[in-house]
Amino acid sequence: MDRRNFLKVVAGATVIAVNPSLIRGNLYAADGALYQTYEKAQLVDAAGKPIKASALAKEVTYIFNYPYASTPCMLINLPQPTDKEVTLKSDSGETYVWKSGVGKERTIVSYVAICTHQMTHPTPNDSFIGYVPKAKKTMAYDKSGIIVCSSHLSAFDAGAGAKVLGGAATQPLASVVLEVAADDTIWAIGVLGQDKFHDYFKEFRPELKEFYGGPAEAKKLVSISAKTVKLTEYSKEIIQY
Structure with a gap:
């Protein structure tokens, strides 16, 4: 996200315009946090080389x-520019605005890859959640070019803040706020929307031990850089309906 762009958060009748890079802490609506900043992290490939926005497939x-x-979070370079200023609502009644995709063509989006229905997410073993390209069909919706959780066929609009299109999910996926720097590098700076992190840590303790050594290691905050790979490299098996 260009530093000149602003994130608008709607809380009742009040509109707050803020620069995400300058926030440290939470923005609150009536019922909870809408946006939280974390350590800024550069997206890099498996070799530690910075990923360039223009090089994303x-x-x-x-x-x-x-x-x-x-x-886990998803990064997708969509085939067309995203919508702008999409108003979304969480299960707890919070209303917030997803600004748009980033990059020169406004096509790059990122979402937390933890389904808001029952927290299906990619693991090193398998993944039931991911983007379905336009050329492929999905049982979850009458159109492709969307994010689908194949566990219960929840469908999310990848170009509109991951708002729910169908299925059992009742709120959007949380989105990762990105910045694209002048040198075309990509940075994650925060999370927008109602996340499932606390429930995720509680529900999947055995998995956290298996893949990360335990809850303490799993809950360490990412800083400096975040290794980014294709889903087909991250998970051994991809299940998509």
Whole structure:
């Protein structure tokens, strides 16, 4: 996200315009946090080389862990520019505004890859959640080019803040706020929307031990950089309906 762009948060009748890079802490509406900043992290490839926005393949699901060592997020370069100023609402009644995609063509988006229905997420073993390219079909919705959780066929609009299109989910995926720097590098700076991190840590303790050594390691905040790989490299098996 360009530093000149602003994130608008709607809380009742009050509109607050803020620069995400300058926030340290939470923005609150009536019922809870809408946006939280974390340590700024540069997206890098498996070799530690900075990923350039212009080099991202179209309609490929990339995965990086942020803001915690164990919380997977999706990075997608969509085939067309995203919507702008999308108003979304969480299950707890919070209303917030998803600004748009980033990059020169406004096509790059990122969302926390933990389904808001029952927290299905990618693991090193398998993944039931990911982006379905326009050329493929999905049982979850009548159109593709969307994010689908194949566990219960929840569908999310990748170009509109991951708002729910269908299925069992009742609120959008939380989005990762990105910045694209002047040198075309990509940085994660925070999370917008109602996240599932606390419930995720509680529900998947055995998994956190298996893949990350335990809850303490899994809950470490990511800083400096976040390794980013294709979903097909992150998970051994991809299940998509």
